Amino acid sequence: MPTISTFYGIKIYLYPNDHYPSHFHVKYGEFSAKIDIITGAISQGKLPPKARTLTEEWRIIHQKELLESFELMVKYHKVKKIEGLE
Numbered sequence: 001m002p003t004i005s006t007f008y009g010i011k012i013y014l015y016p017n018d019h020y021p022s023h024f025h026v027k028y029g030e031f032s033a034k035i036d037i038i039t040g041a042i043s044q045g046k047l048p049p050k051a052r053t054l055t056e057e058w059r060i061i062h063q064k065e066l067l068e069s070f071e072l073m074v075k076y077h078k079v080k081k082i083e084g085l086e
Contacts (some may be wrong), residue, residue: 001009001014001016001025002014003078004024004039004069004077004079004080004081004082005062005081005083006084007054007086008054008085009028009029009047009051010027010028010054010055010057010058011027012024012025012026012055012082013025014069014073015073016077017077018073021037022036022037022038022066022067022070023035023036023037023070024037024059024066024070026045026047026051026055028047028048028051028055031045031047031048031051032045032046032047035051035059037059037063037067038063038067041042041054054085057085058085061085062083065077065080065082066082069082076084
């Protein structure tokens with residue numbers, strides 16, 4: 001599972017052989033979630049409020065790059081690294 005971004009202890013992943021709708025996976029300590037790239041909805045798991053807020057801010061800023069990286073992963077099993085929050 002390639003890590004595409006890391007910030008404030010939050011790790012963002014895209015899994016090889018993943019499926020639509022476009023989404024990404026988040027790990028923060030013992031928490032994990034699957035988040036829709038377009039809507040930001042959590043479809044699986046949960047995150048603490050602070051990690052959820054930071055992840056949502058990052059998703060909004062990098063939505064276009066996330067979609068591009070998701071497509072690369074689905075089609076070619078490659079990812080594009082994305083800058084974290086500062």
